[in-house]
Amino acid sequence: MEENNLAISVKNLTRKFKDFVAVDNISFAVKKGEIFAFLGPNGAGKSTTIKMLTTLLWPTSGEILVNNFDPEKQQDKVRKSFGIVFQDPSLDEDLTAFENMQLHAYLYNVPSKIRNEKIKQLLEFVELWERKNNLVKTFSGGMKRRLEIARGLLHQPEILFLDEPTLGLDPQTRNHMWSYLKDINAKEQMTIFFTTHYMEEAEKIADRIAIIDHGKIVALGNAKQLEEQTKTKSLEEAFLALVGHEIREEEASNLDQLRMHRRMHHVDRR
Amino acid sequence: MQTIYILWLRQVKKYFRSRSRIIGSLGQPLLFLISFGFGFGSIYQKAGEGNYLQFLAPGIILMSVLFTAIFSGIDLIWDRQFGFLKETMVAPVSRLSIMFGKTLGGATVAIIQGLIVFVLTLVIGFRPTNFYLLPVALIFIILIALLFTAFGTAIASVLEDMQGFQLIMNFLVMPIFFLSGAFSPMEGLPKFMAIITRIDPLTYGVDGLRGSLIGSVHFGLGFDLLILALLTTLLLFIGSYLFFKIEV
Numbered sequence: 216m217e218e219n220n221l222a223i224s225v226k227n228l229t230r231k232f233k234d235f236v237a238v239d240n241i242s243f244a245v246k247k248g249e250i251f252a253f254l255g256p257n258g259a260g261k262s263t264t265i266k267m268l269t270t271l272l273w274p275t276s277g278e279i280l281v282n283n284f285d286p287e288k289q290q291d292k293v294r295k296s297f298g299i300v301f302q303d304p305s306l307d308e309d310l311t312a313f314e315n316m317q318l319h320a321y322l323y324n325v326p327s328k329i330r331n332e333k334i335k336q337l338l339e340f341v342e343l344w345e346r347k348n349n350l351v352k353t354f355s356g357g358m359k360r361r362l363e364i365a366r367g368l369l370h371q372p373e374i375l376f377l378d379e380p381t382l383g384l385d386p387q388t389r390n391h392m393w394s395y396l397k398d399i400n401a402k403e404q405m406t407i408f409f410t411t412h413y414m415e416e417a418e419k420i421a422d423r424i425a426i427i428d429h430g431k432i433v434a435l436g437n438a439k440q441l442e443e444q445t446k447t448k449s450l451e452e453a454f455l456a457l458v459g460h461e462i463r464e465e466e467a468s469n470l471d472q473l474r475m476h477r478r479m480h481h482v483d484r485r
Numbered sequence: 486m487q488t489i490y491i492l493w494l495r496q497v498k499k500y501f502r503s504r505s506r507i508i509g510s511l512g513q514p515l516l517f518l519i520s521f522g523f524g525f526g527s528i529y530q531k532a533g534e535g536n537y538l539q540f541l542a543p544g545i546i547l548m549s550v551l552f553t554a555i556f557s558g559i560d561l562i563w564d565r566q567f568g569f570l571k572e573t574m575v576a577p578v579s580r581l582s583i584m585f586g587k588t589l590g591g592a593t594v595a596i597i598q599g600l601i602v603f604v605l606t607l608v609i610g611f612r613p614t615n616f617y618l619l620p621v622a623l624i625f626i627i628l629i630a631l632l633f634t635a636f637g638t639a640i641a642s643v644l645e646d647m648q649g650f651q652l653i654m655n656f657l658v659m660p661i662f663f664l665s666g667a668f669s670p671m672e673g674l675p676k677f678m679a680i681i682t683r684i685d686p687l688t689y690g691v692d693g694l695r696g697s698l699i700g701s702v703h704f705g706l707g708f709d710l711l712i713l714a715l716l717t718t719l720l721l722f723i724g725s726y727l728f729f730k731i732e733v
Contacts (some may be wrong), residue, residue, distance in 0.1 A: 269575055271733055294577035305568035309499050321491035322576035366572075 221280070222247045222374050222406035223268065228277035230263055237263040239430035240277070245423075247373075248404040250397075252411060252421035256458055260430040261410035262302060265378050268408070269299055282373050295323065298367030302378040304359050308352035312343055312362050315351060316369060323370035337365040341395060357388035364395065375399075377409035381416060393420055418450045428458040488578040489586040496557065496590025500597070507601070510553065514545045514602045518609055521668065534670070540701075542611040543694040544667025547629055550599035551687060554630050555658055557591025558637015558724075562647055571733045584728045588634045588721070595630035618697040621706065625697065625713070629690040632717040635724040642727035665691045671703040686716050 223245040230238040238260040245251040253261045266272035268279060270286045270293055279286050282296040306315050316334040319325075325333060338344040341361035351359060360380065367375055375396070381389045397420070399405055411417055417424045418438045426434045426441070434441055434457055438450045445453040500507070522538040529537035564570040573583050613619065640653060664678075665687035674682060682688050693709035696702030702709070 271571070271575060291577040294575055299575055301568060301571055303568045305570075305572040307495065307564075307569045308567070309502065310495065314495075314498070318491050318495060319572070319576075321487050322573065322578055324487065324577070 220247055221245065222249065222282060223251075223408065224278075224280040225264075225268075226278040228264070228267065228279060229275050230260075230267060230272065231275045236430050238267070238274075241427070241430070241432045243425055243432060243435060245406060245408060247406055248400070250400055250407045250409075250420055250422045252409055252417040252424045253427055254411060254414065254417045254424050254454065255427035256412060259427045259458075261427060262378055263430075264427075265299075265376055265408075265410060269297060269376055270294055295370065296372060297374040297376055298370065298372035299376040300360070300363045300367050300378065300380050302382065304363065306351045306359060306362060306366075309350060311348050311350055312338065312354070313347040315362065316366055319366045319369050325370055333369060337368055338362075341365045357384055357391075360384060360388070360392060361395075364392065368399065371403075372405070374406040374408060377407065379410055379412070381411065381413065389416075396420075414451045414454055424450075426454060426457050433457045486582075488576075488582040489589065492573070492583060492586025493590040493593065496587065497593055500594040507598070510549065510598065511601065511605065513552075514549045515605060517545050517548070518542070518606060522609065538606075538610055539612070539699050540670075540695070541668065542606040543698050544665065544691050546599050546602050546606065546626070547665075547687060547690050547694060548662055548667060549602040550595045550626055550629050551633050551662060552658070553598040554591060554595035554633035555637040555640075557594055558588070558634045558639070559641045559644075559650070559653075560591070561587065561638055561641035562644055565641070565731070565733065566646060570731075574731075574733050580729050581725055584638065584725050588631065588638055588724065591634035591637070592627070592630040595634060596626055599626045599630065613698040614700050615697065618700075622694055622697040624710070625690055625693040628710075628713040628717050629687065632686060632690075632713065632720050635717070635720040639720065639724040639727050642724070642731050661685055661687050664688075666703075667691050686713070689713050689716075 221244050223243075225244070226242045228238055228241050229236065241260075241264070253264065255261050263272065267274050268281055268286065270290050273287055281293045284292040284296065286293045307318070310318070313334065316338065317330070320330045320334065335344060338347055341364060343358060343362055343365065346354070346358070351362065354362065364375075364380075377396075381392065384392070393416075396407060400407055409421075421437075423435065423437050424441060425432050434444060434453075436444065438453075441450060441453045441457075442448065445456040447453045447456055518538070518541065522541050526537045529535070529540070534540070561570070564573075574580075613622075640657075644650075644653075664681050664685050666682055667687075671679075671682065671688075671692070689704065689709040689712045692703050693706055693713065696706045696709065704712075
């Protein structure tokens, strides 16, 4: 493979948090226009990898190229070249859908001439144009996700990162969302890199899948190859054969507690 | 520039959108003005110090600037916990411009809040004696707003969540307000109080604002301005530094 045909190239990437090795010497490459999935149980190192690819975290060691730029040394070039939908919502709920888009357009320096037109086009694409002047806090989970996708596409990125994009969404919304994304992928040759722990999602959507566990890539290939490799009949069986049956506990976050806290805080401020 | 502008606009928009919050935050200064202003008025007068409301009003104006500024800064914790900060952190803009946009927005909101309370004091009976110095008074309000928004941002950059909020309120914000000479004259304080008061940055704001509004100043307007300008610059540096170190 030629170097410049790659959207992402990762060599011997490692990230440690004190003694804990979250990502352990992984290497992989994603071709331009490919849909690539990171499949793994909770705490496998999926989010840590995405954070390193998207300049939010520096690697302890190893090499990364995103669109042939180094996230550590060419931060802004990398940042301009990708869009991202985070695992947790990252919208400003006290602003309207349109204002969230507008803010993004300013941050990414989308030229003022095409700004509004592009926002309209994308909000129509995710079917939120009618609701453009509504505050985001009145939106359902699915609507927020769609808005985040529209926002991530606004500066016409070459890669779209999605970290557990369908977590907590109902099957209808999930289907809907992927149909948009596959559409864009086909039309614009936009690379999609997503993490998930839904096997059927990885199988159905991704061209290739990397199974990651304990910070290591334990297998890489399309669903068929993974099944052949493990001599199993479905991706689910292949997955379980590779990572085992044991249940992973993720460290509990206090986010839920905080949400409640904020609600109380807001109530007594208002 | 564009980044600073849009993040500034975000803060200001959100402020004007929460009308109930604006009205709600006027309750406390109003209560202080009425209960203390009129409550202590006669004792103050008997002590030969003149009109207490005149003395108190500048402190109350700065109280609302202080609270609004610190809260605007601390708002960063919500941005962080609810993910919006990530959206700005992966954008191809410098952290410094994010920090400045947010701080300027928060400070603007605090300044507006201070001006509203200023009008409120006029309604209640406060009368500035020197109209030529009103621009100077505004400079003091701006400096205090910037100083404490940066301070709030600095705190929010270090705090992981809202758990420490009460602690900061009771051991930092309240003492800053009560020990700033907003209620009582600087003259004749016991030594330890005099020292604490001098350490409190708000003291120089209260003194300066009082000086420019009613012509009674303890340290001198120039000195107050100098101290505040230095402290504001310092806090902006510290706030930026801590903001740079945030990992999301």
